[in-house]
Amino acid sequence: MAYEGMIAETISINGNKGEPISAYVARPLGAGPFPGIVLIHHAPGWDEWYREATRKFAHHGYAAISHNLYHRAGEGKSDDVAAKVRAEGGVPDAQVIGDTEGAVQWLRAQPYLTGKVGVIGTCSGGRHTFLFACHTKSIDAAADLWGGRVVMKKEELTPKLPTAPIEFTKNLSCPLLGLFGNEDAAPTPEQVNQHEAELKKHGKQYEFHRYDGAGHGFFYYDRPMYRIEQALDGWKKVFAFFEKHLNK
Amino acid sequence: MCTSIVEIVGAQGSGKGEDGWFDLTTAVVSYDHPHHALLEEAITIDFVNSALGPGARVAVEITLESAKGLLAALARAIAAADAVESERLRGT
Numbered sequence: 525m526a527y528e529g530m531i532a533e534t535i536s537i538n539g540n541k542g543e544p545i546s547a548y549v550a551r552p553l554g555a556g557p558f559p560g561i562v563l564i565h566h567a568p569g570w571d572e573w574y575r576e577a578t579r580k581f582a583h584h585g586y587a588a589i590s591h592n593l594y595h596r597a598g599e600g601k602s603d604d605v606a607a608k609v610r611a612e613g614g615v616p617d618a619q620v621i622g623d624t625e626g627a628v629q630w631l632r633a634q635p636y637l638t639g640k641v642g643v644i645g646t647c648s649g650g651r652h653t654f655l656f657a658c659h660t661k662s663i664d665a666a667a668d669l670w671g672g673r674v675v676m677k678k679e680e681l682t683p684k685l686p687t688a689p690i691e692f693t694k695n696l697s698c699p700l701l702g703l704f705g706n707e708d709a710a711p712t713p714e715q716v717n718q719h720e721a722e723l724k725k726h727g728k729q730y731e732f733h734r735y736d737g738a739g740h741g742f743f744y745y746d747r748p749m750y751r752i753e754q755a756l757d758g759w760k761k762v763f764a765f766f767e768k769h770l771n772k
Numbered sequence: 773m774c775t776s777i778v779e780i781v782g783a784q785g786s787g788k789g790e791d792g793w794f795d796l797t798t799a800v801v802s803y804d805h806p807h808h809a810l811l812e813e814a815i816t817i818d819f820v821n822s823a824l825g826p827g828a829r830v831a832v833e834i835t836l837e838s839a840k841g842l843l844a845a846l847a848r849a850i851a852a853a854d855a856v857e858s859e860r861l862r863g864t
Contacts, residue, residue, distance in 0.1 A: 599826070601826070604829050605826045608829075709813075748810045748812060
């Protein structure tokens with residue numbers, strides 16, 4: 525039996541404008557080299573599911589980091605911190621982009637990295653993943669899992685979320701994977717179609733997969749939205765996508 | 773959050789959280805993914821003290837139908853309370 529081991533721990537990294545933010549990292553033991561994955565957590569917060577997903581990528585041979593977008597809201601249980609951020613209207617898009625660039629650069633500075641980095645996020649983290657991939661040249665692949673509000677109505681725009689991410693599609697800098705449930709209300713199938721049309725218009729490399737019988741958050745095994753068949757197939761597509769583009 | 777439905781109102785009074793009673797400053801009502809209720813979306817109501825940090829929170833996550841029932845119950849209780857207060861004012 526081959527020996528297996530991983531290290532998983534919380535650290536501090538430089539986020540937007542060099543501000544310190546917390547992060548959770550996991551990687552296999554050993555010298556590597558490992559491709560890198562940045563996980564952008566969802567609206568419910570920097571929580572246990574994201575810890576598990578970070579370790580899942582380590583289990584599959586990646587050096588993974590999940591940075592805490594809600595660090596500035598203070599210490600506390602993830603649901604309490606997420607509630608505070610919700611009351612504040614979310615986190616600013618520009619800050620998320622800066623924090624995520626910080627996570628990418630932290631990975632790139634590690635001696636065990638192959639030099640390839642992918643980004644993945646679910647829910648608001650899916651939206652942030654696409655947004656970030658349109659604002660950086662530092663990543664090699666991006667996976668948006670049911671990111672809502674990529675397409676936004678004018679009345680949904682706020683000072684923190686000043687531009688609908690779809691407007692930045694022409695700047696998308698890497699291949700994009702999208703997984704969506706056809707019963708989702710955010711994004712709706714029509715919004716996913718609109719996003720796909722924009723990707724086609726700008727000649728971007730992407731693959732979208734739409735699942736019948738699934739709505740929002742169908743990977744979350746502890747929520748009623750969980751759909752086991754769609755989730756298992758979705759995870760396969762996620763790992764195949766990153767294996768292809770991060771040259772594992 | 774994947775909806776942008778958030779309503780915030782000042783709240784004076786007290787709430788009982790994990791560490792006991794604390795003064796309230798704010799009530800936050802949203803329709804969003806719940807953390808605990810086994811629902812895809814829920815009306816969530818957080819009574820918080822925004823000066824005390826994220827843990828100063830009394831939270832509920834209820835179905836839309838429950839929220840409508842709660843709204844009606846609040847309206848009835850408030851109407852009855854207003855009647856009591858009007859009576860009290862007449863007696864002074």
